[in-house]
Amino acid sequence: MTQNKISRRDFIVRCTKAGFSAAAAAALAGWLYESDPAKLSVQFDNIVDVMNYSTPSVAGKTMSIVIGPGRQTTVTKAVELLGGMERFVKPGENVLLKPNVGFAMPPRVCATTHPDLIAQVTKLCYQAGAKKVFIADNPINDPKSCFELTQIASAAQKNGAEILLPRQDYFKPITLKGAELITNWQILYEPLKKVDKVIGLAIVKDHKRSIASMSMKNWYGMLGGNRSIFHQDIDKIIVELAMLIKPTLVILDGTQVMVSNGPTGGSESDLKQANTMIASCDQVAADSFGASLLDLKPQDLPYLVKAEKLGLGTTDYQSLKPLYAQVTGAG
Amino acid sequence: MKLTTARRISQVFFFALFIWLCAVTTVGEKFWQQRGWSVNFFLNLDPLGAIGTVLSTHKLYAPLLWSLITIILTILIGRFFCGLVCPFGALHQFVSHFAHGKKTAKLISLHKYHKAQNIKYYILIILLVIAGLGGSSSLMIGLLDPIPLFTRSVNLLILPIIGTSTKITAINRFYQTSLLTLTVFLTFVLLNFYKPRFFCLFICPLGALFGLINRFAILRINRNLSNCTNCKLCNSHCQGSCEPAETIKLSECLVCFNCLDDCKDNAVDFNTAKSETIQVSPDLSRRGFIAAAFTGLLTLPALRLAGASYKDSNLIRPPGALPENEFIKRCLKCGQCMRLCPTNVIQPAGLEAGLENLWTPVMNNRIGSSGCQLNCVACGYICPTAAIRPLTLAEKLGKGDFGTKGPVKIGTAFVDRSKCLPWAYGIPCLVCQENCPVSPKAIYTQPDDDKTLLRPYVDPQRCIGCGICQHECPVGSKGAIIVTPDGQSRENKFFL
């Protein structure tokens, strides 16, 4: 009866292989060993500070108010009064225009930024030497329909601006330093990263929840995710958005103001012809003046009061010595 | 003493231990209750749980380190776990023994190796790929890993049935999704009538894992060709269908030692000898491997495509559950939390939130004795992978060091004014307010317009979502005060 004994050499080989595998398993286990169970709260590693696109301030040239029926002429004058677009946009720079494209409605409803305004501001930017003008927003209705029905898409195309539709990969979860609401929240980050200057193009509208929707509320369109929950503390989110993004310039279009049934409106009777165009480096001041177009005082808008307390701007727009002008001519 | 005798004793020991540990998993200090019994003994020894969580979380949670023993021993002596320890395997072996006759010729053909035995390797690959799929991975191992599977079947099916029918337990326990649990369990047990240890041979991913790592085993089954008379008797009781009479498939050998007993010529032994007739690796083809990996890559995204995710279902997790995407990377679906929960409020989810969430713990406030007790942290205490974090009472209640953080909230209660008795019918009640356990209460009252009765209101800042109010509400169906997952403290949402 012969045994099929294993040779010593084979035995050692087998033992070595087994030993190595066992040791490798043990080493891997030791390396990955974690005795503490995972914590309940998520630690954020995506903290950002303010995204500052502003240019140095020039005394007496912070805010301008131009009266006139034609958007294109009033906005040109308004920007001219502040030093022209060359003050804000340097040659070779990329610019982001952030209009209100919230709803898929035609321009005559005035629930969104007027395409004429987009067209003119784009022209001004290119005239100042901008390399590329981008337009972005995260609308409430379907994005593509919004850009098309508001005719902002065609205005952009006619003037060489590129629309950045809010794709999934354009959003990034961000935590704003010192914020309570913008913590690990999806923000439309990619367009902001691409550019050197950011110009807000807002309109003046009545709003049930925030009382009014103007240049500060306009940045709501930078939020992604399930942002409707922020309506539970609308003033805080508006203020935090102003803490997150310091724009180069805001243009507040008060040519046709939505005085009722905002922010969607829908009827001519909701509009008032105010023929006012505001350009401002201080969006708190812009909104403070814009409030008067809705027969409101800055104190009626809690977010303005909060923003002023945090040093984000002033509600006393008179102290900025705004420059006034009047232009005729439609267009 | 024969090795088979020792093996049988070992199987009986571990099977009895398993059932005992499941049975004592109830809150209390008597010897038949939790005390310090290591009720996660088998789950901790199960290397598939460890490897799965390592792939999904990139960390090895401390208690799972015990499985290293299993792995090292398997590397050294083969699939001893399958043959001597695994209680599910012991069950299958026992059933198979009674399911088939004793005629030798029939037995030999019954235990023939079948190529489909390599399916379990593909199942293992699919499950590991799903677990390792980067940031959005999911631990689906618990669905088929025998230890969680058997633990769940015993916890959520066998023990409650025994408890209810023999009246051992004072109160009947209920577990939803029972039909699914029964079907899965019974199917595998009854399949033994078709082929002995069907589950172990064709499906078990744990066995597959062992089959992949036992190739360097120092001790193994050997057939001495010079003694062998080719009578094929050693195949007649081979549990792993690894055919010691022909080319022994080492990856399939379950270390049951039956072939040693059956051989009349002392040709089969379990030793270090080098056998000429041995195939060390399993029958895996490269093509099969790729196909399995591909299936794994597609499966998880496919499941999530349906959109029936956790977010949209009304799933409320137990207190201490990690944020959902971390939770789903760790939950073994073992049912321990459901078994231990003193009020029976933790239930296994069904398919309402997709296959991913099947058998994961959710709260059903209308089942059980009371909703989630305020001063109880049992579920986290027992979770083998800390998918439910083991909270201290201070952390759960937001006291002491956790004072600024506040209590753990698992949801918020909403009064359905169309059904609530004082609101809808002017009938006085307020059972919800009475039973709200937090102090100050999260349910307050205001008189109605006639000042004749008081109506309940919920303060969302104080409500922790424990569901005791929903449980006590006398209105039928879901009750008139309903807890939803809004405002959970583990998700970074703001519900003001």
Added chain:
Amino acid sequence: MTEEIKRNRTHTAISYLILLVLVLIFIAIIIKQKHYYVPTSPISQKSEPASPKTQFWLSEQLFGIDFKPANEIETYNADNLYEKIDGKADLYLQNGFVSLQCRRYASNSSQEDWAEVYVYDMAKAKNAFAVYSGQMRSRKQLLGWTQFGYKTSDSIYTAAGNYYFEIILSSDSNGLLLTAESAAKRLVDLALKEPFEPFAIHFFPTDNLVTNSFKLIRKDAFGCAEMENIFSAAYSVNGNSLTAFIADTQDGSSAQALFAKYHGFLIENGGTELPHNIDMPGSKAVELFGTTDILFQCKNFFAGVRGSAPIEDLTKLAISFKNSLKNDTK
């Protein structure tokens, strides 16, 4: 043949090794199950031990030889008081609660008879009285041997010194109640041995005082909104009921302010000012709807006597009250 024997020996050795491992696992599990942490019992995370002296009060012998303690002394502080008494914690927490120690005593002979003793350290005698009077049960019988104490058919409540005691019984057996009362006596004695600051109650004159008629009126005393935290006691003089009261003011100026407020309240509602009593400079007397109030200030206290009784009786009581305040207070 030897090969076979060698083989059998090896097998036997391995078998026994396997059995040994099983036994070791079994032993390890048995040992482990002895050391446990029960996850559902309340855990005081930050429990400072309460005043050690009360540990001795809840002694083995507190209930006599027929009873013995059924558990360890439980201690609760402000953080976790609600764990023991749930919603009732608010009353204590609002009144300067420091700690609660409680213990259960079970009868050696009868399984159904047990008592749970609660010792509340309220820091001040005034606070102890506040929680005592703030939750008085109905259907009670006053205890004759202590200033603040009463019993019901299955419980005893008493305040003494800086402490408030409750003894809750498992049944309304008379024997159990008597044993509990003796235990309460011991506790009251222990409490009174400690120094405590007398408060308003202790300054009421004792002549003609209706026993245990002390009340703490939290607000709107006598109809006046500003009259908060007023201690009162009832007197019976010549068949008439009089009420003496004292406000818990902390200093002279607030006493003076409250004096003026209450006086003003009486006059506004149609009261008539009565002539001064020479023996009580600074006092005022007002008659309104048949009730006469004599108000005065003594040091930091604003106090008074009122009732539908002859002015002489009221004055006598007022003078006695003022003297008591003058003498006994600093």
